[in-house]
Each structure stands twice: as structure tokens, then as C-alpha cells.
């Protein structure tokens with residue numbers, strides 16, 4: 001049970017989808033980037049999570065996987081501003097973009113799992 005996690009994610013059309021994720025036993029050989037938050041600073045461990053597809057495909061054993069922060073630090077990562085790249089950089093707008101993109105990537109993944 002220690003390798004299982006549930007992601008409950010709001011979709012863009014206002015639904016909420018929950019998926020069971022199972023962490024792969026093998027960990028990425030090098031420091032990996034999370035597919036959800038894409039934090040380039042690699043602040044935490046990232047692991048491969050797989051989810052069984054819904055419907056007939058899942059009953060046949062089909063799964064889909066992605067690299068995600070081990071303890072789902074994605075939400076905190078997108079809110080943690082990097083150093084300003086230049087004077088006048090709009091940190092608040094960049095943070096909002098990262099938050100929007102995280103929602104988009106996570107919802108795309110759970111919709112892919114649920115809508116087979």
C-alpha cells in the first residue's frame with residue numbers, strides 16, 4: 001500500500017476525477033523533472049507513477065504512466081518563485097501561469113486515464 005496514491009483532480013469542464021496511482025519500483029536513474037509542475041530546479045524526488053486505464057482497456061491491463069513529484073509537491077513548487085531573471089520581470093504573472101499549467105497537465109492526465 002505504501003506505493004499507492006490517489007490524485008483527485010478538477011478537470012477543465014468542472015468535474016472532479018480521482019485516479020489510483022501506483023509508484024513504479026524502479027526510480028529514474030538520474031534526477032528527473034516532474035511532468036506536472038515541470039520545476040526546473042528539481043527540488044524533490046520525482047518518481048514514475050502508473051494508472052490503470054478506465055473501461056475495457058484497463059480490464060485488459062493497459063496502464064498509462066508519468067513522472068510526478070514523489071509526495072505531490074507540485075502545488076508548492078509552482079508557487080515558489082525562482083530568482084527574478086531580470087529587473088521588471090512579472091513574478092506574479094509567471095506564478096499564475098505555472099499554476100494554470102499545473103492544473104492543465106494534471107487534468108489532462110486524469111482525463112486520459114478516465115476517458116478511454
Ligand SMILES: [Zn+2]
Pocket residue numbers: 034035036037038039068069072073074075077
Ligand atoms: Zn511536480
